[in-house]
Amino acid sequence: MSQRKIRLGAFIPGAGHHVAAWRHPEAQADGGINLAHYVRLAQTAERGLFDTLFLADGLAAGQGNVSAAAEGKQAWGGSFEPVTLFSALSVVTAHIGFVATASTTYEDPFILARKFASLDHLSAGRAGWNVVTTGSSAAAGNFGLEKHPAHADRYDRAREFVDVVKGLWDSWEDDAFVRDKASGQFYAPHKRHELNHAGRHFAVRGPLNVPRPPQGHPVVVQAGSSEAGKEFAAETAEVIFTAQQTLEEARAFYADVKGRLARHGRTPDQLLIMPGVFAVVGRTEEEAQRKYEALQALILPEVGLALLSGLSGGVDLSGYDLDGPVPELPETENMKSRQALMLDIARKHDFTIRQLYLWVAGARGHWTIVGTVEQIADQLQAWFEQGAADGFNVMPPWLPGGLDDFVDLVVPELQRRGLFRTRYDGHTLRDNLGLARPGNRFVTATAPREPALATI
Amino acid sequence: MSQRKIRLGAFIPGAGHHVAAWRHPEAQADGGINLAHYVRLAQTAERGLFDTLFLADGLAAGQGNVSAAAEGKQAWGGSFEPVTLFSALSVVTAHIGFVATASTTYEDPFILARKFASLDHLSAGRAGWNVVTTGSSAAAGNFGLEKHPAHADRYDRAREFVDVVKGLWDSWEDDAFVRDKASGQFYAPHKRHELNHAGRHFAVRGPLNVPRPPQGHPVVVQAGSSEAGKEFAAETAEVIFTAQQTLEEARAFYADVKGRLARHGRTPDQLLIMPGVFAVVGRTEEEAQRKYEALQALILPEVGLALLSGLSGGVDLSGYDLDGPVPELPETENMKSRQALMLDIARKHDFTIRQLYLWVAGARGHWTIVGTVEQIADQLQAWFEQGAADGFNVMPPWLPGGLDDFVDLVVPELQRRGLFRTRYDGHTLRDNLGLARPGNRFVTATAPREPALATI
Numbered sequence: 001m002s003q004r005k006i007r008l009g010a011f012i013p014g015a016g017h018h019v020a021a022w023r024h025p026e027a028q029a030d031g032g033i034n035l036a037h038y039v040r041l042a043q044t045a046e047r048g049l050f051d052t053l054f055l056a057d058g059l060a061a062g063q064g065n066v067s068a069a070a071e072g073k074q075a076w077g078g079s080f081e082p083v084t085l086f087s088a089l090s091v092v093t094a095h096i097g098f099v100a101t102a103s104t105t106y107e108d109p110f111i112l113a114r115k116f117a118s119l120d121h122l123s124a125g126r127a128g129w130n131v132v133t134t135g136s137s138a139a140a141g142n143f144g145l146e147k148h149p150a151h152a153d154r155y156d157r158a159r160e161f162v163d164v165v166k167g168l169w170d171s172w173e174d175d176a177f178v179r180d181k182a183s184g185q186f187y188a189p190h191k192r193h194e195l196n197h198a199g200r201h202f203a204v205r206g207p208l209n210v211p212r213p214p215q216g217h218p219v220v221v222q223a224g225s226s227e228a229g230k231e232f233a234a235e236t237a238e239v240i241f242t243a244q245q246t247l248e249e250a251r252a253f254y255a256d257v258k259g260r261l262a263r264h265g266r267t268p269d270q271l272l273i274m275p276g277v278f279a280v281v282g283r284t285e286e287e288a289q290r291k292y293e294a295l296q297a298l299i300l301p302e303v304g305l306a307l308l309s310g311l312s313g314g315v316d317l318s319g320y321d322l323d324g325p326v327p328e329l330p331e332t333e334n335m336k337s338r339q340a341l342m343l344d345i346a347r348k349h350d351f352t353i354r355q356l357y358l359w360v361a362g363a364r365g366h367w368t369i370v371g372t373v374e375q376i377a378d379q380l381q382a383w384f385e386q387g388a389a390d391g392f393n394v395m396p397p398w399l400p401g402g403l404d405d406f407v408d409l410v411v412p413e414l415q416r417r418g419l420f421r422t423r424y425d426g427h428t429l430r431d432n433l434g435l436a437r438p439g440n441r442f443v444t445a446t447a448p449r450e451p452a453l454a455t456i
Numbered sequence: 457m458s459q460r461k462i463r464l465g466a467f468i469p470g471a472g473h474h475v476a477a478w479r480h481p482e483a484q485a486d487g488g489i490n491l492a493h494y495v496r497l498a499q500t501a502e503r504g505l506f507d508t509l510f511l512a513d514g515l516a517a518g519q520g521n522v523s524a525a526a527e528g529k530q531a532w533g534g535s536f537e538p539v540t541l542f543s544a545l546s547v548v549t550a551h552i553g554f555v556a557t558a559s560t561t562y563e564d565p566f567i568l569a570r571k572f573a574s575l576d577h578l579s580a581g582r583a584g585w586n587v588v589t590t591g592s593s594a595a596a597g598n599f600g601l602e603k604h605p606a607h608a609d610r611y612d613r614a615r616e617f618v619d620v621v622k623g624l625w626d627s628w629e630d631d632a633f634v635r636d637k638a639s640g641q642f643y644a645p646h647k648r649h650e651l652n653h654a655g656r657h658f659a660v661r662g663p664l665n666v667p668r669p670p671q672g673h674p675v676v677v678q679a680g681s682s683e684a685g686k687e688f689a690a691e692t693a694e695v696i697f698t699a700q701q702t703l704e705e706a707r708a709f710y711a712d713v714k715g716r717l718a719r720h721g722r723t724p725d726q727l728l729i730m731p732g733v734f735a736v737v738g739r740t741e742e743e744a745q746r747k748y749e750a751l752q753a754l755i756l757p758e759v760g761l762a763l764l765s766g767l768s769g770g771v772d773l774s775g776y777d778l779d780g781p782v783p784e785l786p787e788t789e790n791m792k793s794r795q796a797l798m799l800d801i802a803r804k805h806d807f808t809i810r811q812l813y814l815w816v817a818g819a820r821g822h823w824t825i826v827g828t829v830e831q832i833a834d835q836l837q838a839w840f841e842q843g844a845a846d847g848f849n850v851m852p853p854w855l856p857g858g859l860d861d862f863v864d865l866v867v868p869e870l871q872r873r874g875l876f877r878t879r880y881d882g883h884t885l886r887d888n889l890g891l892a893r894p895g896n897r898f899v900t901a902t903a904p905r906e907p908a909l910a911t912i
Contacts, residue, residue, distance in 0.1 A: 020640075022635065022637070022642065023637045023640060024637075025637070029635040029637060029642075030633065030635055033577050033666070033667055035547075035577070035578055035580075039547075058665065059566065059567075059665070060665060061627070061648070061662075061663045061664065061665040062665075071645040072641055072642055072643045072644060072645040072648070073640050073641060073642055074642060075635075075642050076642075076665070077628065077632075077633075077643060077648065077663065077665055077667070078628075078633050078643070078665075078666065078667045079665065079666065080574045080577060080578065080666070081570050081571050081573075081574035081666065083540060083571075084539060084540065084543040084571055084574040084575055084578060085543070085574065085578065087540040087541070087543035087544045088543045088544055088546060088547045088578050089547075090544060091491075091495075091544045091545075091547045091548060092547060106564075106566075106567075107564075107567065108562075108563075108564065108567075108599065110515065110562075110598045110599060111515075111562075111563065111564075111567070114537050115537050115539075115540055117537075118536045118537035118540040118541065119540055121489050121491070121536060122491055122536065122540060122541065122544050124491075141659075141660075141661030142566045142660055142661055142662065143564065143566060143660075144658055144659040144660065171517070172533065172534075176533075177486065177533075177534050179478065179485040179486055181478070181479045181480075181481070181485060184476075184479060184529050184754075184756045184759070185528055185529060186478065186485075186528055186529055186530060186531050186532075187528045187533060187534070188528060189527040189528040192517070192528070192533065202600055203597075203600040204597075204598055204599075204600065205597030205598055206517075206598065207517045207533065208517065209514065209515070209516060209517040209518075209532070209533055209534075209535065210489070210534070210535065210536070210537065211489055211533070211534045298640075300640045303640070
């Protein structure tokens with residue numbers, strides 16, 4: 001029985017991951033904006049001893065450039081904002097972590113640092129921030145920009161943004177708030193720190209108006225897999241969520257990213273790699289296949305094409321023959337790594353446009369397994385034990401049923417194999433993930449201490 | 457028995473309103489960042505059938521310019537961000553509304569519209585936004601500004617900001633999301649609206665990526681009482697929270713603001729006026745006075761002075777004799793109406809600096825009543841019936857005890873007099889406040905309708 005355990009995230013968009021999930025007879029079609037649905041999902045995932053709930057996020061309703069035929073046929077425009085939703089869910093759960101996506105391109109570092117610090121306090125140390133630079137250009141128009149900033153500029157800003165946010169989280173030392181009723185000292189002034197950041201993108205004085213989060217810093221997650229994305233993750237992230245198709249590719253990615261850590265003075269255990277997995281679970285192979293085909297049959301062609309355009313960097317594919325080959329695509333400034341993945345899959349399988357959109361309709365380029373409990377557990381075990389993954393971000397095909405299947409069928413099998421926890425050990429998300437609590441940048445262990453509070 | 461009922465808000469900063477509240481033996485000193493404390497307050501206020509919980513907000517830890525002696529002695533720097541806190545509290549309550557303060561000077565309209573829409577959905581229609589332009593200049597440094605924008609500029613931006621936010625809330629018609637599993641139509645395209653705002657301060661395309669809030673728009677609250685503040689409220693607010701000292705002043709304010717509404721095509725019932733009231737409740741006058749004096753005795757002189765500086769527009773008063781007269785103050789660009797109020801009080805009562813800070817230490821310029829249940833009910837009734845108030849924002853001296861006192865002692869007396877509800881009648885905050893649900897700016901009753909969805 002291995003000591004090292006698989007980490008599990010539950011990635012829970014409203015009605016599920018499959019592009020036609022909301023049409024599934026048992027799916028919660030309004031799941032994105034239904035609190036009771038999310039309470040149920042959170043409690044199911046916690047029953048399954050998952051480490052985190054994970055939510056993606058965009059700052060536009062849809063991705064723009066949708067053909068007239070596909071208009072109104074994709075399940076978007078109607079979801080909760082992730083941090084407010086997770087704040088609500090923190091009250092009805094006790095162990096599971098909350099990884100909310102938020103953009104360094106369009107949000108403000110003081111406001112963002114504060115809302116994640118607040119979520120970490122509300123949840124007693126269960127917050128995580130999935131740092132994105134926003135892949136879709138549709139957001140720009142909602143923030144007064146003519147044009148979505150270029151990929152390299154977004155990552156430059158992201159690097160500074162994350163540094164500012166971490167600095168703001170350190171504004172107050174852990175024991176700064178003494179609240180001594182007798183003396184009238186509410187906090188120790190020498191444990192309050194101004195950041196005084198002045199950089200290329202931001203000037204932020206601080207301190208933050210929230211005490212240091214219970215975890216020190218909420219867990220920093222990153223999800224881009226481009227060259228810039230990998231380097232950024234190696235520098236700053238603690239969990240990386242990635243789309244990998246095969247064991248070989250995933251092992252190469254794993255070795256690549258882990259290999260970058262030393263250059264940043266970090267050790268391999270400081271960054272967990274969690275590929276997404278879109279698993280369709282059956283009691284038999286036939287049942288799993290039937291479940292998958294039932295979802296595939298619900299895809300309208302115009303929706304499949306629109307999905308593919310979005311994943312290909314916003315390129316309009318509606319002028320091409322659905323049953324012809326996938327054309328060369330112009331270079332994109334949007335989701336670089338995802339576009340490359342689409343082309344790679346098309347070439348490898350010699351797919352037509354229709355075959356490609358059917359292929360990505362479930363997991364949008366993430367790893368797809370359609371099989372029995374044992375087959376799925378075998379594959380997860382192989383990736384976990386052969387240097388491809390520290391855990392997985394589970395992407396249920398439809399919700400709530402797809403998460404129920406994973407929790408009720410796959411989790412017990414992973415536990416039986418000694419690969420997954422049988423109870424929560426820690427109190428915070430960091431504890432459960434096995435990530436160390438970061439020190440405060442304003443405190444050095446060897447520096448002479450200011451006078452103790454008693455002498456003030 | 458009157459048909460018209462008093463509206464009540466519970467304004468609940470961490471340990472209470474009095475500047476020394478956190479030192480009170482029964483106060484929750486860490487209340488600002490203690491979820492269990494806030495759950496208790498929310499449930500107490502709901503037991504008392506309050507319309508709303510209310511939270512102020514600032515975007516800096518403290519107000520700057522604090523004397524060395526006062527450093528660390530004010531209860532700030534350590535609170536939840538209001539919208540995340542209210543999202544959590546929405547799950548443990550069923551009726552009470554949530555009015556969160558947020559700044560038009562430092563926040564972004566798309567992000568802000570989205571988080572309040574999300575809170576309104578999470579709470580099934582119980583969100584309100586207290587619009588502020590941020591009175592304290594300390595925020596500027598946290599957002600890359602050299603200088604806090606001038607009062608007039610802040611209000612100019614605020615007017616455009618609120619218009620953009622309301623427009624974004626209208627992005628989707630109420631019945632836009634049809635989620636028809638059979639046809640594959642998720643939303644009706646002609647019920648999705650781009651705002652395409654291009655103004656002096658903002659360019660925002662829309663639509664918002666959240667369905668129209670259950671209330672149409674979260675309730676818009678305003679709290680500035682300067683000339684610009686009153687005009688802004690008359691134009692756009694549905695509730696105004698104000699600091700008034702006497703029945704005469706409150707009546708004049710009430711008539712002034714209500715008198716401005718017609719000019720904006722609005723009727724007096726579309727804007728509720730709710731002065732703050734800092735009530736110290738006793739079973740006898742002596743008990744009330746004893747409670748008040750016990751709090752006053754906890755004020756450290758340096759803290760009183762720092763409080764007064766903050767309320768006087770950030771003017772440093774530490775060079776003056778505490779027992780001498782209040783000096784003339786230079787004109788401020790910060791909280792104009794509050795500075796004028798401070799000077800007015802000082803002149804009227806011929807207060808020294810010490811007397812003035814002791815006087816404002818409880819309610820920071822809001823109406824203070826120290827008395828028996830009957831005395832407090834008499835005064836509230838007088839203001840309510842004599843054209844000075846539609847309700848009150850109750851400011852408990854310390855928490856949780858001060859709210860318990862009001863709910864257990866004053867509320868039953870108001871009910872006995874027929875002045876206050878004995879159960880919640882409505883489902884949303886608007887219902888309870890008696891405010892109409894706003895129409896959607898993109899829908900005109902008489903316009904020819906687009907083809908019904910069935911024909912799509």
